[in-house]
Amino acid sequence: MDKQKRTVYAWAMYDWANSAFATVILATVLPIFYKDVAGIDLPGNLATSYWGYTQTIAMVIIAFVSPILGAAADYSDSKKIFLKFFVFLGVSGTALLFFVNEGNYLLASFFFIIANIGFSGGNVFYDGFLTEISDSKSIDYISSLGYAAGYLGGGLLLAINLLLISKPSLFNISSVTSAIQISFVTVAVWWLIFSLPAFKFLPEPKKRLEKIPLNKYAKMAFGRLKSTFIHIRKYRELWKFLLAFWLYNDGIGTIIRMATIYGREVGIGQTDLIGALLLTQFVGIPFALIFAKIAGKITAKKGIYLALIIYTGITFYGYFLDSALDFWILAGIVGMVQGGAQALSRSLYGVMVPESKSAEFFGFFGVSSKFAAIIGPTVFAYTGQLTGSSRYGILAVAAFFILGMFFLSRVDVEKGKLEAKNQ
Template identity: 50%
Template sequence: MDQKRARAWAMYDWANSAFATTMIAAVLPVFYQTVAAADLEGAVATSYWAFSQTIAMILVAVLAPLLGAAADQGGRKGLFLLIAAIVGAVASALIGFTGRGDYVAVSVLFIIATLGFSGGNTFYDSMLRDIAPPDQRHALSARGYTYGYLGGGLLLLVHIVLIQGWASFGFTSQIQAMQIVFMTAGLWWLLFSIPLFRNVPLIEPKHTDSSQFSPKIGVLRTAKQSVKSVLRTLLHIKKYPELFKYLVAFWLFNDGISTIISMAAIYGAEIGIGATHLIAALLITQFVGVPFTFLFEKLPVKIGAKNALYLSLGFYVVIVIVGYFMNSPLHFYILAAMVGMVQGGSQSLARSIYSQLVPASKATEFFGFMSLSGKVSAALGPAVFGLTAAMTGTSRLAILSVLFFFLSGMWFLTKVDLPKGEREAIEDDDKSLPPDHNTPSGFTV
């Protein structure tokens, strides 16, 4: 494995985590609640933010198969990722020019930036197979997560200092400090993306002939192929009962996790917790997440992967219940630390368990479907949250609605027989191998 390319790949996680921490989880939700939508009632502003999340995820889900297939067909993953990064970073920076009452503009720019972030990750994730051999992909993937936690946490710390000490830095108000924060988030994203684009070709050498992809005939054909591919994969997955049941469980509990990440800060702002406390608490989540993610790498050896996942999801149930009663900054700090204890571990376990149930011969196809379907399901949680807040006039009941996703996901998980699912995957691979097969395929060094 080329270590220089590997480091450059991981650095992109450092770069785009500026959007994940500052724009999705911490500063922008508070800005939306207290500034952009300040003229709206608290629950209405919260529901509008939730609907913005839902619209963004639906658009990502619709466009991802088309863009991914087009990039693969033309060997342009690097180019597509560059375009996505620029679009996302510029849209993030432009939010710095919005102010009081501009909630529509903020929602539109946030949706565009999310397309750049989540859409770009489709190309970024797919590069892992090109950069690392099979036995080193898990380690490199973990390195990317670590870089993301550290990079996103470091920038969020800088942003807390800017917002908290706005007068010392010459800003006219805390609002102006937040606006500068959005601009620096976009700049950070672009600046630390440079190593990747200097070390990974924008157009893969074997596709340098532009005739490989023609927009005039390629887009429509690619769209049809993408739809057929998704339907074909769904039919394939249904042939593996344990894998399919696990996917249903994943869709549900992953939706709960995604909703907690995207709605925590704006929920805190609505119930009266100050912006500085909210952002500082989410910084705690970042740095608590690093050691506890490593801990969850060891936990499956002690108690089993499925039990470890139960433990993390059960902890989320406690988090939601405690969140309902939250009414002080201290409570939010405690909740932030609790989320940090299980956030990285639950996502890591969900991915590794899935990998055990997937036939090696269909790994790329099935992981692509998991990514796509996860984005579709992630649109439901914020929508339910937003509708509940709009109908009840309070987000306290909306936060309880997230319990449905965790509890139903855990129930479906009880129906999954992991050993049987692993046997089904192995047996499928054995059937697909030729009689003289004796070495793994799919990667050459």
């Protein structure tokens, strides 16, 4: 295997590694555990609302930190070092969920926030490598390859954990609760082990910049942050795309984070919820690559439009969700568009980013994706708490997709590419 292919596969393998967190912790097992075990004493739909607020707190922290991280990584040329740090942070927070028991919803929220900061912070630097290992011809494919690997890896561990949770006696485990707690540890181990190829094969810095004293590092990072705000506004099409992405990814992130606990609230069983989300993973594998082909035919921008139209329909269907079959259908449709929308968004952003500012501007992409996870879960949680039903919360998510499409229509991609080249 040549060096370029090895590097690309190592990069994609990190998506395989950390997607175990996205599937088991973020999307399926932990939300159910949060409602049924950690939040067992909470009345009505408060557990669902508190889970939404937990998402908001985690995302507020990482949204404010990630641009600093991106600028700092670009200045120090240390993306790989930062990636390792956040992997270890995420793995530690995930493993600590093993110790959460009945009624410990605050402890569950705290450990999840630590883990999610690790997950999100690591993605800032992972995304920053994309422009280093690809060119304008391969970026759509490589970005989609990462998402496909993530669906496969995350789906595989989710399948293992579904068996573990549904048949704990096969593994000599005393209860379903214990099986779920053990599943949290499997995520931590999986994430760490399959991150090792990225640690080994992703490119080292091409040059070493001058080291700065630790006591000046924060000052330099904040100075770079201020500079980034000024610089990114000069790239008008890139900036307009960020605004659109911020809106529609808010909707995508809300569905990822709230779908399972919402399904549990309306009475769908644990096995159906986990099984349906497993379907999402495996449907997502071919469709992440299919959307790359679609982008080649109709452009990435139109591919994103297609995904967002489908997402809008998902929110309306979700309002009327009434059975396990409905949830399975929705899960399959989400699998068709989730990876495609995110992969094409990342690659479309990448072709409008100046190469010399990749880490810095992908730090801003990290900000966008993190801020895009703040408002949606808050709106969902507050709407559900206010009305006493989360059905109105899922309906409100449609607004983010509609507004996102409106702002995306204002982006001139070809002009954005020229702006990046003529930096």
